[in-house]
Amino acid sequence: MWLVLLWMGAAPPWMRSASGQATPPASWFDPAGGPGTVVLSGGGRLPDDVRKAFVEAGGGAQCRLVVVPTATPGTDDQEALQEGAEVAESWKQLSVATVDVLHTRDRERANDPQFCEPLRQATAVWFTGGRQSQVAAAYQGTRFEDEVRQVLVRGGVVGGTSAGAACMSRVMIVRGQVWETPGLGMVPGVIVDQHFVARERRDRLLAALQHHPQLVGVGIDEGTALVVKGRELKCLGESTVHLCLGACNSLEPCERVLQPGESGDLTMFRREALCRQQPPFPPATPAEPVVPSGALVIVGGGGLTEQITQRFIELAGGVDAPIVVLPTANPRIDLNEGKFLERAGAKHVTMLAARTWAEVESPETERILREAKGIWFGGGRQWRFVDAYEQTRAVALFHEVLQRGGVIGGSSAGATIQGDFLVRGSPLGNTDMMALGYQRGFAFLPGTAIDQHFRQRNRFADLAGVVDRHPQLLGIGLDEATALVVQGEVGEILGRGEAHFYDRRPGRPADAPDHESVAAGGRYQLRNRQVLERGAKPEPEKPKTE
Template identity: 50%
Template structure:
């Protein structure tokens, strides 16, 4: 994980309503009203003159219709209101200030928002939503590694993720990922257990504990790919305890600051196993990318330990992370969220494969990135990887997509596959 994650996963505080020139879409003020809740807080409308800054100190919603843009102490007061979670919105004069003066981070630099007449956007936390029917174009600035990119909100595409946009724009300042030449898939020490979701193969929980040291096993369980609130008891953690692990600790931190706390790092220094739960894999990235904790997980493997995971916890293990879009798992390619934890280099791992008919998606992925070896794992089925050899265990099969071959190889449970030579081991 080479990319240093910026600390902005939660998006902006409060909410912004931005409008293009002319008359705004009716949805703009309606959305502002819904978010600002003027009957529950303090609502201020700015129309004929700039407000006294004292009026803004307790406002929960501020709508700007004054012809002049906010500036000076008024702008500072708006920034303070945003920082405490207020909803801000208004006309094109307000929008230009919001985009130019830091109310929407990275705007007018790496990211440019083009709102034509009648267009409007709502930004709530990290969600960017198109309001009305007029399209909005979001431009990611050209870098020395690539030309300008465009994201269009309009028609059926009405949402974008602010954090993904910001990550994407910053990653474009580095050499392209994935690189044209990828290392061969190999785990030189330790073991990976990669489960396709839909339940554990029979006996695999017990086997995981044995690989982690049996009654001496110290295992960190990471359930944060699920949204809050997490259940009071994690099913996998309980299963590992019943299987005889000496110590099982659930790590529920969701930010780089939380996962790099001293007690977490000390646990990972002692750990003989790590388990990533199911859910949405982008949440692992938001928490662990670029952290000391992530480096210590690689050390678990180096000293002969085991790392495993199911569903989201499978996809995170590859160097390329499939289905990382925070808006939903439908797309296998998600710019801004393509880097996995890299325990298995040169690989892209998809899960729930046959059950969710994901064959065409993997074909698209390896056509886009032919330097990758693609793997689609069925439910209740797993790969156990040591060195370059992957053992298939569980209910059904695993599909291997080598772009140099005319068709994928579907390998049944009980067989082994060499990830380096890309051949079934007979």
């Protein structure tokens, strides 16, 4: 039987429940980021590529723009309106469909539906520079703010320069201090600072992060903009954008610099900000690489031999066992992800495509996982497993499969996620071995870091770098079409290639090899890090470059 749960169309069961809805923990946020596009300019001259990107995000020739000059210093509304008119003229040069100027400092008027009507028609909103505190005082918590946010929900763009950028975060810096009045919060999880390099504002941003270590500091220089689309960050203009994390526990401040044209990932930094508040990871003394009950089948990608597939089904309890396949590591659901199990005789295979928090937390997902005797993690990119399942009850339910004596397996990304330390976890590419915010696997095999496609992609030095940095970990590299089957504290190697084990614990002999390779038919003692049987070495294969 082949059952596919796609979660499309009707609302998932938990949303229809009359007995109350589960809610995410306070630290959870949507890894996909917010809706629409936000353009944050650091002040100074607005470069042409930034202006064009803003208008394009607002619909190009169909862009319906609202300019908000409320940050203009002073209390004279006429001066603010004059500033707005001048800025509106500059935007008209880009042949937008319409430009309106909207301004008030009266919060009652900011709640007036008639005053806010231009925002309901807008595809783009631009906040001018001046004093961000005036924007927050006028609009935060009003209908005006809600209507600006709806522009993003409709897929439009909201942006601003200098103060108009600073008010886009909920926590604002005003006159060098964290301001009591919240900003508009169009970009979640950040503190925005502007004129960053030109006015040497790094120290004040880091000081603000000391008060809010769970946030990401975004410092934008003059003549430069950061374009935020969902989780994607892109630097445009003439100078740099600085992504900062504050000092936390024993960790020093962290800073990444984006040059013009370079991209980043906001979710990585938001996750890392939260991780830095937890105990150090990996711990100095991690749990032993032992599976007390159940079994793991960890495959290095590149296909499975019949022997590996049959062993997985056998460890699940045979062809009648309920098996769940998780295709989550791929950007699009592959309906054939688990067909190999059915071809091998498995009769009860469910492909569980739950990906959002609501879908993963649904009663139906919980029921399926509680009944499972085997779980298979498919290939793709391992960070997508983290985005889908971390901070949900699914991870505990995975571990319960092992506790019931079942089996967890996976190939490629589905192998790496089984380790404790997650290598190649960056959403930006697969070459970063120790990615910010994505260093924690699901620890089905504790105390390990697992890499795949090992010999075929010549990844020996990559994994060596991880265990040199974290010698308390056992590094495991798996060749393609090769499996490490773990029961208890012993791993057996199946398939066509080898498993490679890296031991960097203190006290190793000076002449110890870089790693130990064990071929199919061999066995490795994981707790003591000893080769029990070498197996039959495969025919030499020329490595590829990454």
